[in-house]
Amino acid sequence: MIILEKPYVSDFLLQTVRNLGVPVLDNGTARMLGVPSRQLLDEKTFIQAFKRGTEFPLYTNSEDAIPWIHAHLGFSPLPGRLDVFKDKAKFRDLLKPLYPDFWYNVVSAEELPGLDINALSLPFVLKPVTGFLSLGVFKISSSGEWVEAIDEIDSLVKKVRRQYPAEVVNFREFLLERYVEGEEYAIDAYFNASGRPVILNILQHEFASAADVRDRLYYTSKGIIESNLTRFQHFLDRIGELTPLENLPLHIEVRVTPTGEIYPIEFNPMRFAGWCTTDIAADAYGINVYEYFWQNREPNWSECLGGKEGKIYSIVVGDVPKEQRQGKITGIDYEGFVARFSKVLALRKLDYREYGLFAFAFVETGENQRDELDWVQRTDYHEFMAGRPNQGL
The missing domain is CATH 3.40.50 (Rossmann fold)
Structure with a gap:
C-alpha cells in the first residue's frame, strides 16, 4: 500500500x-x-x-x-x-537505555532568545523537535552563531508554515543536543515482518566544513557499504529491541565517531531518502528499494557490489542561493549544471520557486575524480541562476 x-x-x-x-x-x-x-x-x-x-x-x-x-x-x-521518531525529544528518550550519558534538552521557541548559552557545553546542535531536511538546524559554537541562528529561525517561520504540515516541520519547540564529532551516514532500511532490520543502501553525507549542516552531497560506494554494513546492522538490531518496528521503512541518519561509536541523529519513518532520492540504489547496485520492501527481500550484497570497484554514486542537491530565494529568478541553466559532471545518471528538475531547490542529480564518478564532488561543496550555484542580485533582483 x-x-x-x-x-x-x-x-x-x-x-x-x-x-x-x-x-x-x-x-x-x-x-x-x-x-x-x-x-x-x-x-x-x-x-x-x-x-x-x-x-x-x-x-x-x-x-x-x-x-x-x-x-x-x-x-x-x-x-x-x-x-x-518524528518528535526528536521522544526519540532521545527512547534511546536513553543505549545512550544514558547523551546530553539534550528541549526548549520552547519563546525561550530561545533569553537562553544563556554560556551555561551550556559548546559546541551543540540546535534543531526543531519536529523537522525535515536541514530546516532550522544549526551547529552552535559561539554566542555570535547563536544570535545568527535565532535571527534565521525568525525568518524561516512563515516559509515553513506555508510549505509543510505541522506534523512534518514546526518551530514550536527546539532540541539542544550534544554535537557529535565524526562522519555522517544516511541509511535506507526497513524492519521486515519478523522485526529484523534490512539495509538497502548506505550513503555518506559529506559536509564542506565543521560548521556546514547543508544537505548538499551524499554518496555511496562499494567501500562505504563493505565498511559499514555489519556494524550498522548490529546498531539497528539494538534499536529494534527498544520498540516494535515490524514492516516499517526508515531513513536513518547517524554519526560515527573516530573511535567507532555510532550515534543516531534521527530516524525518519514511513519512507526512505526524501524526494525519492532513494532511487539512486537502483543506479548504483540494481536495488529497487520499493520492491525489496514490498516483497520482504534482502539484498545479496556480494552480487550487488560486483564490478563496482573504484566507482562513487552521488546525490547532488542543487539549492538556490539564499540571497536569491526571495528574488525573481527567471530560469536555471540546467545544461551548464549537467556539464559540470562527467557522467550524470539522472537529472530531476524541481520547482525552485516553491522549495528553494532547482534539481537533484545522480552522478557517477571514479574514486580519482574528487574534483567534481569537491566543486559541489565549494560552489554557490550562482552561475546557473538566470537573473542575479547585481542585475536588479
Missing part, C-alpha cells in the same frame, strides 16, 4: 507501483499523477485493507502523508510509532 504526496514523486516509483499493482490511496496527488483507476482505493476501502493486512506493507514517499495517517489510522499502533 502507498500514500503518494507532494513535494515529489519520481517516475521510477510510479512505474514500480504500476508494475507491482500496489494499492494507492485515492487522493489529489495520485489522481494528478495518473495512477490507474484500478489501483486507487477510496479512504474507506484503503483503511479496511490496512486493517486486514495486505501483501504490500504501507509506504509513503513523503512525510506530508503523516497528518492523514494520524487522522485515519489511529486504531493501529502506527501513529504512535511515527510520533516517537
Whole structure:
C-alpha cells in the first residue's frame, strides 16, 4: 500500500507501483499523477485493507502523508510509532537505555532568545523537535552563531508554515543536543515482518566544513557499504529491541565517531531518502528499494557490489542561493549544471520557486575524480541562476 504526496514523486516509483499493482490511496496527488483507476482505493476501502493486512506493507514517499495517517489510522499502533521518531525529544528518550550519558534538552521557541548559552557545553546542535531536511538546524559554537541562528529561525517561520504540515516541520519547540564529532551516514532500511532490520543502501553525507549542516552531497560506494554494513546492522538490531518496528521503512541518519561509536541523529519513518532520492540504489547496485520492501527481500550484497570497484554514486542537491530565494529568478541553466559532471545518471528538475531547490542529480564518478564532488561543496550555484542580485533582483 502507498500514500503518494507532494513535494515529489519520481517516475521510477510510479512505474514500480504500476508494475507491482500496489494499492494507492485515492487522493489529489495520485489522481494528478495518473495512477490507474484500478489501483486507487477510496479512504474507506484503503483503511479496511490496512486493517486486514495486505501483501504490500504501507509506504509513503513523503512525510506530508503523516497528518492523514494520524487522522485515519489511529486504531493501529502506527501513529504512535511515527510520533516517537518524528518528535526528536521522544526519540532521545527512547534511546536513553543505549545512550544514558547523551546530553539534550528541549526548549520552547519563546525561550530561545533569553537562553544563556554560556551555561551550556559548546559546541551543540540546535534543531526543531519536529523537522525535515536541514530546516532550522544549526551547529552552535559561539554566542555570535547563536544570535545568527535565532535571527534565521525568525525568518524561516512563515516559509515553513506555508510549505509543510505541522506534523512534518514546526518551530514550536527546539532540541539542544550534544554535537557529535565524526562522519555522517544516511541509511535506507526497513524492519521486515519478523522485526529484523534490512539495509538497502548506505550513503555518506559529506559536509564542506565543521560548521556546514547543508544537505548538499551524499554518496555511496562499494567501500562505504563493505565498511559499514555489519556494524550498522548490529546498531539497528539494538534499536529494534527498544520498540516494535515490524514492516516499517526508515531513513536513518547517524554519526560515527573516530573511535567507532555510532550515534543516531534521527530516524525518519514511513519512507526512505526524501524526494525519492532513494532511487539512486537502483543506479548504483540494481536495488529497487520499493520492491525489496514490498516483497520482504534482502539484498545479496556480494552480487550487488560486483564490478563496482573504484566507482562513487552521488546525490547532488542543487539549492538556490539564499540571497536569491526571495528574488525573481527567471530560469536555471540546467545544461551548464549537467556539464559540470562527467557522467550524470539522472537529472530531476524541481520547482525552485516553491522549495528553494532547482534539481537533484545522480552522478557517477571514479574514486580519482574528487574534483567534481569537491566543486559541489565549494560552489554557490550562482552561475546557473538566470537573473542575479547585481542585475536588479
